[in-house]
Amino acid sequence: MNEHVKSPAAPRTLPRESATFDAYTLSEIRRAAATGIYDIRGAGAKRKLPHFDDLLFLGASMSRYPLEGYREKCGTGVVLGDRFAKKPIELKIPVTIAGMSFGSLSGPAKEALGRGASAVGTSTTTGDGGMTQEERGHSKTLVYQYLPSRYGMNPDDIRKADAIEVVVGQGAKPGGGGMLLGQKISPRVAKMRTLPEGIDQRSACRHPDWTGPDDLEIKIEELREITDWEKPIYVKVGAARPYYDTALAVKAGADVVVVDGMQGGTAATQEVFIEHVGIPTLAAIRQAVKALQELGMHRKVQLIVSGGIRNGADVAKALALGADAVAIGTAALVALGDNDPKWESEYEAIGSKAGAYDDWHEGRDPAGITTQDPELMKRLDPIIAGRRLANFLSVMTLEAQTIARACGKSHVHNLEPEDLVALTIEAAAMAQVPIAGTDWIPGLTGRF
Amino acid sequence: MCGIVGLFLKDKSLEPQLGALLSGMLGTMCGRGPDSAGFAVYGAGEKGETKLTLRAAEGYDFAALAAKLGDGLDVTTRGTHAVLAVPAGREAEIRAKLAEIAPDVTVVGAGARMELYKEVGMPTDVAVRFDLAKMTGTHGVAHTRMATESAVTTNGAHPFSTGLDQCLVHNGSLSNHRTVRRNLEKAGVKVQTENDSEVAAGYLTWRMQEGRSLGEALEDSLNDLDGFYTFVVGTESGFGVLRDPIACKPAVMAETDQYVAFGSEYRALAGLPGIENAKIFEPEPAKVYFWDRAAA
Amino acid sequence: MNASTQSHSFDLAAGKVRDLNAALHALKDGSNASLWRVSNPRGLHAVAAGLDAPVTVEIDGPVGYYCAGMNKQATVIVRGNAGVGVAENMMSGRVEIEGDASQSAAATAHGGLLVVRGSAGARCGISMKGVDIVVGGSIGHMSAFMAQAGTLTVLGDAGEALGDSIYEARLYVRGSVTSLGADCVEKEMRDEHKAQVFEKLKAAGLDGQVDPSDFKRYGSARTLYHFHVDNASAY
Structure with missing residues (x-):
């Protein structure tokens, strides 16, 4: 044996962390071992995914002519639900x-x-737990979600709504139900949901009185009868098999299909579900659009895409790929003030940090948004926060218009997939646009 | 995802009306399955003869094909389908010959008494195209399809037949059909389409090849087929129903002295004679129901 | 019915469900209480759905899915069987089925009374939120799954997994129960419960026919109200 091996001065390799067992994974194993329950959190998939950032627009130059910003009109309006409903929804953005x-x-x-949505002419949507006066009173256009648990569901509210969204699933958990832990079942929430105060609420994953598109058709007929065929009916699915699901939603009679990618947020779900079930938003759009096109329903049954939409470029890209509109959740909460660095010390005090806080179900949100704590709630001024959201929505719209004009479009809906190229093979395959500088679209010979 | 109807007659006097009754039942289920439709009817059969139901493109000359096969085989054309009567002992030989001289013709079903028709389009139109209302027989099943994960094609339409006089229609969605399909392939059972329901039909055929009765084969499927399903199956002399243990997909049955009827919804049964006084019930989950003329 | 009741008839073989419902929706709270006789329902869906007036609707024959869905105030009587989800999400009023009801009867219903004279299928009272349900016959599997509030009174038997994941609803069953679902247990039948059963039977017009003492009471063991690792398999 060589003497120098034993010498303390001998060279050694650096400590090496495993890429497989990285620090986060190790912390999760320790957490699971200590508690015996899966990790529950809010928000959507946090892992790195192929996304809209991997796409670029081909602006106009010689072969195409751009529109003059601010002067030459670039429309942003969208009509939702004019297939069967007597009163379709008209949004300005x-x-x-x-x-x-x-x-x-x-x-x-x-x-x-x-307040924010109404100021710029767009809609908001309820969630599981019924409609509150706060949102009906301040939302010019309100979509009422029809969920498996039907908490607070009642015909008066359904008639007060401007549209009904039948929720089959959501991007954070296609195939899963909900879980709202006890800390947030406040007296008011408990009363609205007919639950005992303070308990852990379980939510069903299937609707209680229909299963599958053939029965959904009958359910949609009932909802139309109850509302005298006035309201558009949306069907929302978590992105998993969007080609089939979109076609089935159309066959079941939907006026609007909402496809939510895996980056789409949730109030509280198992981490394993959020990160491992469903497909990225980018991968879902073309499949959904293809289903609509094959049925001759593209732009007749509208497609709303959600999950990780953050700015006007994302909006323009989603529209170019064939969506009629997008929906935002997480970005809207951030616009209101969620995860703001000004609460950094408080985030740290509860074991998180600004920008990473996702334990929305615990009800301890320092920003006072994802909470039922009366003291924390006071931190959010709804007028100021509403204005911030309106500003943000305006910026997104202006950005989308900027891109559309640069591509020579007088309406954002005239953006098309051929206006896009991709930076990565993954994004090119998912969005079915060529790699920048080539005419190569990977995977185009496949089924989709 | 679909609508199913089935009718099994106990009373011979109703046999001339089988097609008319089945056609009425099928029409009510259009909304559940607007993509395609199909039906199997168990009519008259000649001893020692097998009926092959063939399908080809619109306007295909089946008479010329029969002439080419020689031996004066009897053929009856109905739209895109035709029933070719062949001596039972020569079925394999004639199938082989068909494959050779008419590769564009598909054998959709075969049996002593079963005839099987299916086509894309609105179910009511499909029924008219094949003149279902005029067909006679002892029992039949019919199906309207809302395609879930396989294409809207004639081949993807129900019923599926993978054995003599056997047919199956399905409402629901199987969650392990890819694995079952692979296992069937190993066992030598050929599943032609991408459709999960054909896998179920093939599975039952395979179990019966292994010596199980239809009832036993249905029992086996409770262990081996995962997902949501209501099956209605036909054999030369029998009619069976099975729902998965969760039993979310709808099923209503009516029984009188004259018939046993199945519908995905009551609407399908509303026009049957004497329905006002029928015993109406919903089949229990995971319970095999079977009616057999031979036993009756 | 008092003498001033106005009577209307509507034939679903001639008119559409949509027209019937539109006419019934046009009735306002203060309008004369009226009686509507509906013929030839033939298993049609959403018959008398979304009513919100103290009207009585008598349907002469079997109905399809979601009859009297989201009912408020109205009395809906079905002289036949009812399909899936009869009186789903009912808020108030009364729905009576003379025959059998299919699965998910009174699913998520918040109030009112559903009487099924025959039997009810699977998932009777699923996620019920305050409704009273009385079933003359038996109920199918997974009944009162996630039942939150209200009462389910069954004169016959209950199928598998009764009251699985139940919250605060009360279940009274006179016959046998094939099996109880997770967190559902038999509870003591005290005088107050017998009185409650009597009250529900009376509301359903079944008082005097059966003895409230014959019923057993089932409800939540409340072990799933707060997650505990040792109960994980029950979720």
Whole structure:
């Protein structure tokens, strides 16, 4: 044996962390071992996924002519649900607010969403737990979600709504139910949901009185009868098999199909579900659009896409790939003030940090948004927060218009897949657009 | 995802009306399955003869095909389908010959008494195209399809037949059909389409090849087929129903002295004679129901 | 019915469900209480759905899915069987089925009374939120799954997994129970419960026919109200 091996001065390799057993994985194993329960959190998939950032627009130059910004019109309006409903919805901008429940959000937060959306002419959406006065009163256009648990569901509210969204699933958990832990079942939430105060609420994964598109058709007929065929009926699915699910939603009679990718948020779900079930938003759009096109229903049954939409570029890209509108959830909460660095010390005090806080179900949100704590709730001024959301929605719209004009479009809906190229093979395959500088679209010979 | 109807007659006097009754039942289920439709009817059979139901493109000359096969085989054409009567002992030989001289013709079903028709389009139109209302027989099943994960094609339409006089229609969605399909392939049972329901039909055929009765084969499927399903199956002399243990997909049955009838919804049964006084019930989950003329 | 009751008839063989419902929806709270006789329902769906007036609707024959769905105030009587989800999400009023009801009867219903003279299928009272249900015959599997509030009174038997994941609803069953679902247990039948059963039977017009003492009471063991690792398999 060589003497120098034993010498303390001998060279050694650096400590090496496993890429497989990385620090997060190790912390999760320790957490599971200590508690015996899976990790529950809010928000959507946090892992790195192929996304809209991997796409670029081909602006106009010689072969195409751009429109003059601010002067030459670039329309952003969208009509939703004119297939069967007597009263379709008209939005001024193609960005809507996704369903988020009263219960997961505070009353003032719901009010702020309504104020912000109404100010710029778009809609908000209820969530599991019924309709509150805060949101109906402050939302010019309100979509009422029809969920498996039917908490707070009643015909008066359904008639007060402007549209009904039958929720089959959501991107964070296609195939799963909900879980709202006890800390947030406040007296008011408990009363609205007919549950004992303070308990852990379980939510069903299937609707109690229909299963499958053939029975959904009959359910939609009932909802239309109850509302005298006035309201558009949306069907929302979590992105998993969007080609089939979109076609089936159309056959079941939907006016609007909402496809939510795996980056789409949730109030509280198993981490394993959020990160391992479903497909990215980018991968879902073309499949859904293909189903609509094959049925001759593209732009007749509208497609709303959600899950990880953050700015006007994302909006423009989703529309170019064939969506009629997008919905935002997480971005809207951030616009209201969620995860704001100004609460950094408080985030740290509860073991998180600004920008990473996702334990929305615990009800301890320092920003006062995802909570039912009366003291924390006071931190959110619904008027100021509503204005912030309105500003953000305006910026998104202006950005989308900027891109559309640069591509020579007088309406954002005239953006098309051929205006896009991809930076990565993954994004090119998912969005079915060529790699920048080539005419190569990977996977185009496959089924989709 | 679909609508199913089935009718099994106990009373011979109703046999001339089988097609008319089945056609009425099928029409009510259009909404559940607007993509395609199909039906199997168990009519008259000649001893020692097997009926092959063939399908080809619109306007295909089946008479010319029969002439080419020689031996004066009897053929009856109905739209895109035709029933070719062949001596039972020569079925394999004639199938082989068909494959050779008419590769564009598909054998959709075979049996002593079963005839099987299916086509894409609105179910009521499909029934008219094949003149279902005029057919006679002892029992029949019919299906309207809302395609879930396989294409809207004639081949994907129900019923599926993978054995003599056997047919199956399905409402629901199987969650392990890819694995079952692979196992069937190993066992030598050929599943032609991408459709999960054909896998179920093939599974039952395979179990019966292994010596199980239809009832036993249905029992076996409770262990081996996962997902949501209501099956209605026909054999030369029998009619069976099975729902999965969760039993979310709808099923209503009516029984009188004259018949046993199945519908995905009551609407399908509303026009049957004497329905006002029928025993109406919903089949229990995971319970095999079977009616057999031979036993009656 | 008092003498001033106005009577209407509607033939579903001639008119559409949509027209019937539109006419019934046009009735306002203060309008004369009226009686509507509906013929030839033939298993049609959403018959008398979404009513919100103190009207009585008598349907002469079997109905399809979601009859009297989301009912408020109205009395809906079905002289036949009812399909899936009869009186789903009912808020108030009374729905009576003379025959059998299919699965998910009174699913998620918040109030009112559903009487099924025959038997009810699977998932009777699923996620019920305050409704009273009285079933003359038996009920199918997974009945009162996630039942939150209200009462389910069954004169016959109950199928598998009764009251699985139940919250605060009360279940009274006179006959046998094939099996109880997770967190559902038999509870003591005290005088107050017998009185409650009597009250529900009376509301259903079944008082005097059976003895409230014959019923057993089932409800939540409340072990799933707060997650505990040792109960994980029950979720």
